[in-house]
Amino acid sequence: MTGLRHALAGYLELRRSLGFKLERHAEMLGQLVSWLDDHGATTVTTADAVAWVTLPQRASPGWLQYRMQAARGFAAYLATLDPSAEVPPPGLLPGGARRAVPYLYSQADIAALFAQAGQQLKTPLRQQTFKTLIGLMAVTGIRGGEAIALDDEDFDPGRGLLLVPMPNSAATGCSRCTPPR
DSSP: HHHHHHHHHHHHHHHTTTTOOOOHHHHHHHHHHHHHTTTTTTTTTHHHHHHHHSSSOOOOOHHHEEEEEEHHHHHHHHHEEEEETOOOOOOOOOOOOOOOOOOOOOHHHHHHHHHHHHHSSSSSSHHHHHHHHHHHHHHHOOOHHHHHHOOOOGGEEETTEEEEEOTTTHHHOOOOEEEOO
C-alpha cells in the first residue's frame, strides 16, 4: 500500500466516522490515487489535481466541480499529514452548479395570489384550500411539498410549533420545527 493509498484509507475512515457515506468519492479518490501513483507523485499538488479533474473529455462543468470537490477534500486532509501537499484553491475551474436564488414574495404578491385563488378556482372549498396553502407557505416559509405532506399531528398548538417532516424523516429521524411568524 502506497503512502497516498494509506492516507486515503485514513481520510475515508475519518469522514465515515463523521457520518458521511462517500461511496462515489471513495471510488473517485481511488482513481485519483492510482493516477498519482502512475505519474510517480508522492503527494497532491494543485497542478496534478487539475490535470486529474479535467481528464474526462466533454465533462460538464458540474461534474468537474464535483471531482474537484472530492480532490480538494482529500488534499486538505493530506496537507495535515504532509506539509508539501497543496490544496487547490476554490474557484479554480469555471462553471459548476449554482443554487437558485430564492424569490421572496412581497405582501402585494401574496395578496394577488389570494385574489387569483378566489377568482380562478371554481368551488369555495378549493378556493379556501389554496388560500390556506398560500398563507401557510408565506407565514412559515415551508416548501409546497412539505405543506402538502403535513398532517393534523404535525401542529402543536400548545407550544405554537409546526413540525415539518423531512423526506425520509422516518428513516433518519430528521425534521424541522417551524414556529409561526
